Amino acid sequence: MGADAEFGAELVDGENLMHWKGYVKGPEGTAYEGGKFHVDIVIPKNYPFEPPKMKFDTKVWHPNVSSQTGAICLDILKSEWSPALTLRTALLSLQALLSTPNPDDPQDAQVAGQYKQDRKKFEATAKQWTDMYAKGPKAEPYAEQIKQLTGMGFDAAQAKAALLKKGGNTEQALEYLLSQA
Numbered sequence: 001m002g003a004d005a006e007f008g009a010e011l012v013d014g015e016n017l018m019h020w021k022g023y024v025k026g027p028e029g030t031a032y033e034g035g036k037f038h039v040d041i042v043i044p045k046n047y048p049f050e051p052p053k054m055k056f057d058t059k060v061w062h063p064n065v066s067s068q069t070g071a072i073c074l075d076i077l078k079s080e081w082s083p084a085l086t087l088r089t090a091l092l093s094l095q096a097l098l099s100t101p102n103p104d105d106p107q108d109a110q111v112a113g114q115y116k117q118d119r120k121k122f123e124a125t126a127k128q129w130t131d132m133y134a135k136g137p138k139a140e141p142y143a144e145q146i147k148q149l150t151g152m153g154f155d156a157a158q159a160k161a162a163l164l165k166k167g168g169n170t171e172q173a174l175e176y177l178l179s180q181a
Helices: 087-099 109-117 119-133 143-150 156-165 170-180
Strands: 007-013 016-025 036-042 053-056
Touching: 007 087, 007 156, 016 087, 036 087, 109 119, 143 156, 143 170, 156 170
Parallel strands: none
Antiparallel strands: 007 016, 016 036, 036 053
């Protein structure tokens, strides 16, 4: 998909069709506007009869997303999943969730409380988190680890691929890169 796409996904490892990294762009007119939010996607063996396991890799201040783990509370990723739905539908639903939080079915009670009690402070915090975690160089998954590996003489694209393959573990990615040399 093009760089300007509203959402997208790619395989973590070209040989493993069960693990993807996706993203959704923050919807216009929200505190998430301008952000690019990365999502870890694991396809279960029973897919499409079972929903994909999705969580945000990018920190998000949102009532339906854990501010600690990135876990997502969204009905179509749980009880409302249907085999007729697709990864595309799931990513679109995540983008829609950013537009319309549901504080009455929260994943993060602290964020939901702030959303209900002080909407202005919630909006400011969500925008601050978007600026810190979903924009610019830090929005690239594993930006610091890629910098570390390129400092050791590895190509940035190879470093990113190794980190994606090894789930962000720098030591394992380094071992992998060295084994490929």
